[in-house]
Amino acid sequence: MAQKPSIPKGTRDFSPVEMVKRNYIFDTVRKVFQKYGYLPIETPAMENLSTLMGKYGEEGDKLLFKILNSGDFLSKADSNALDEKASNRVMNQISEKGLRYDLTVPFARYVVQHQNDITFPFKRYQIQPVWRADRPQKGRYREFFQCDVDVVGSNSLLNEVELIQVVEEVYNLLNINVALKINNRKILSGIAEIIGASDQIVDITVAIDKLDKIGLEKVNEELAAKGLSEQAINMIQPVILLSGTNSEKLASLKGTLASSEIGLKGIAELEKVFAYCEHLNLKLEVELDLTLARGLNYYTGAIFEVKAKDVAIGSITGGGRYDDLTGIFGLKDVSGVGISFGADRIYDVMNQLELFPLNDGVRTKVLFVNFGGEDELYATTAIKRIREVGINAEFFPDETKIQKQMNYANKKNIPFVVLTGEKERAEGEYTLKNMLSGEQLHLSIEKLIETLKD
RNA sequence: GUGAUUGUAGCUCAGUUGGUUAGAGCGCUAGAUUGUGGUUCUAGAGGUCGCCGGUUCGAGACCGGUCUUUCACCCCA
Numbered sequence: 001m002a003q004k005p006s007i008p009k010g011t012r013d014f015s016p017v018e019m020v021k022r023n024y025i026f027d028t029v030r031k032v033f034q035k036y037g038y039l040p041i042e043t044p045a046m047e048n049l050s051t052l053m054g055k056y057g058e059e060g061d062k063l064l065f066k067i068l069n070s071g072d073f074l075s076k077a078d079s080n081a082l083d084e085k086a087s088n089r090v091m092n093q094i095s096e097k098g099l100r101y102d103l104t105v106p107f108a109r110y111v112v113q114h115q116n117d118i119t120f121p122f123k124r125y126q127i128q129p130v131w132r133a134d135r136p137q138k139g140r141y142r143e144f145f146q147c148d149v150d151v152v153g154s155n156s157l158l159n160e161v162e163l164i165q166v167v168e169e170v171y172n173l174l175n176i177n178v179a180l181k182i183n184n185r186k187i188l189s190g191i192a193e194i195i196g197a198s199d200q201i202v203d204i205t206v207a208i209d210k211l212d213k214i215g216l217e218k219v220n221e222e223l224a225a226k227g228l229s230e231q232a233i234n235m236i237q238p239v240i241l242l243s244g245t246n247s248e249k250l251a252s253l254k255g256t257l258a259s260s261e262i263g264l265k266g267i268a269e270l271e272k273v274f275a276y277c278e279h280l281n282l283k284l285e286v287e288l289d290l291t292l293a294r295g296l297n298y299y300t301g302a303i304f305e306v307k308a309k310d311v312a313i314g315s316i317t318g319g320g321r322y323d324d325l326t327g328i329f330g331l332k333d334v335s336g337v338g339i340s341f342g343a344d345r346i347y348d349v350m351n352q353l354e355l356f357p358l359n360d361g362v363r364t365k366v367l368f369v370n371f372g373g374e375d376e377l378y379a380t381t382a383i384k385r386i387r388e389v390g391i392n393a394e395f396f397p398d399e400t401k402i403q404k405q406m407n408y409a410n411k412k413n414i415p416f417v418v419l420t421g422e423k424e425r426a427e428g429e430y431t432l433k434n435m436l437s438g439e440q441l442h443l444s445i446e447k448l449i450e451t452l453k454d
Numbered sequence: 455g456u457g458a459u460u461g462u463a464g465c466u467c468a469g470u471u472g473g474u475u476a477g478a479g480c481g482c483u484a485g486a487u488u489g490u491g492g493u494u495c496u497a498g499a500g501g502u503c504g505c506c507g508g509u510u511c512g513a514g515a516c517c518g519g520u521c522u523u524u525c526a527c528c529c530c531a
Contacts, residue, residue, distance in 0.1 A: 006521095006522080009521090009522070009523090057529090059528075059529055059530090060529085060530090062455075062529095063529080063530085102531085130531085132529095132530075132531090134455090134528090134529070134530075135455085136523090136524085137524075137525060137526075138524080138525070138526095139530095139531080140529095140530070140531080141531090144531065145531090146531065206529090313531095314530075314531075315530080315531065316531070317531075318530085318531060340531065341531080342530095342531030343531085344531070345531055346531090369489085369490085371489085401488085401489095402488095402489055402490055402491085403487080403490070403491070404491095405490090405491085406490055406491035406492085407491055407492085408491090409491070410491045410492055411491090417490085417491080419489070419490075421489060422489095423489080431489090431490095433490075433491090435491070435492075436492090438490090438491090438492090440490085
């Protein structure tokens with residue numbers, strides 16, 4: 001047992017059964033992304049730490065996987081820092097690369113680096129794994145796949161609306177019941193502004209994000225613990241407890257935020273997005289949720305989150321608008337908006353609800369039993385013709401007992417088996433066995449292909 | 455990072471207050487069946503009880519550490 005190999009905590013192997021299902025998800029989102037004009041890119045698994053650090057907040061920095069420098073890295077490190085066991089100082093000297101934490105920041109880096117080759121607005125999608133060093137738990141892995149779609153170089157709210165359409169179409173195709181929650185960072189900023197706590201917007205959003213989980217009282221306690229005055233906490237109560245339809249909520253907010261220019265701008269943005277969605281007659285449930293904050297500190301406008309309605313697993317898609325992400329890398333005034341589909345959580349949801357269709361396209365339809373000798377060529381020739389018409393076929397590579405070969409077909413769920421021994425070869429025919437019914441037919445090659453086609 | 459929790463055959467799990475040679479079901483291999491799988495019958499293989507250390511005459515069981523699993527918190531897809 002001790003010698004048994006293993007994989008790192010929070011990572012997983014994907015066997016054929018799982019990969020067929022995973023690819024179904026990837027193929028579906030890819031198809032939708034392309035339909036809306038997004039094109040694929042890929043970026044390296046590792047980035048320079050300077051690219052990654054400081055983009056995800058303090059918490060995010062801790063969750064970055066760092067890669068040790070090559071060679072005798074310790075001899076180049078500051079011996080004082082080593083003696084003092086000052087992890088942070090030592091880390092800077094022995095590691096300059098890290099595994100990417102998401103796809104958005106590497107994308108911003110990509111946009112800046114390739115700005116002269118890119119035509120804006122630039123619409124791209126990216127389906128790759130990301131890594132986070134937090135403790136695995138339900139629906140949380142250390143290595144997982146994100147499917148990102150982003151548009152950069154356009155301020156238009158049409159992009160927000162389009163992404164909502166993408167969400168609707170993807171989950172419609174996958175047959176998952178979802179609700180999209182939307183908020184706007186500008187409204188949150190407005191709220192912080194009117195209570196005179198603009199610098200504490202992150203604390204405030206993090207706290208009110210927990211309303212569902214811990215309840216109003218605890219949220220208020222947390223706000224107080226963060227140093228908000230009683231008066232300030234009182235002022236935001238109506239905001240936290242806002243209810244009604246989206247337009248009712250917005251109307252009420254307009255009153256509360258009347259004196260905040262930025263707050264009103266956020267409201268106007270949401271109004272337009274809602275209006276367009278209504279016009280397009282989207283079936284997707286889109287709900288304004290002021291408790292939706294999201295920790296990432298680079299969002300500046302819309303914030304999205306999608307939850308599966310039938311499974312409790314946290315959000316399965318998230319995103320938002322970021323006005324100045326490329327600014328950190330030296331390219332000003334490029335606004336972007338994007339969302340990320342969490343493939344692994346979507347998989348978990350679909351698996352739990354048994355939503356995966358039988359995927360016949362990836363299954364072998366017919367197995368030829370190997371009789372060896374001259375029969376091998378006879379079979380190989382027939383298999384070539386069967387494959388030419390697009391039917392998945394395989395030939396058992398070794399001449400072993402038929403029992404074993406039949407069993408192989410059985411285990412792989414192959415619906416048809418062809419027997420081509422001396423008898424068949426002499427008659428120029430093929431014995432086709434239906435593995436479900438057990439029925440056997442003697443057929444010419446033409447009839448065989450015809451039968452396998454339907 | 456904090457607090458719990460799990461680990462015995464390939465898989466799912468039994469294993470009494472510490473006591474001889476650690477079991478079951480499923481799966482696997484072989485045979486019954488030399489051109490027929492999925493059913494049935496028979497036989498067989500497969501374990502350093504996660505790892506390291508400690509207590510004891512004696513540890514799968516008790517203690518410490520470590521890794522792993524699962525879950526909550528923080529945070530997040």
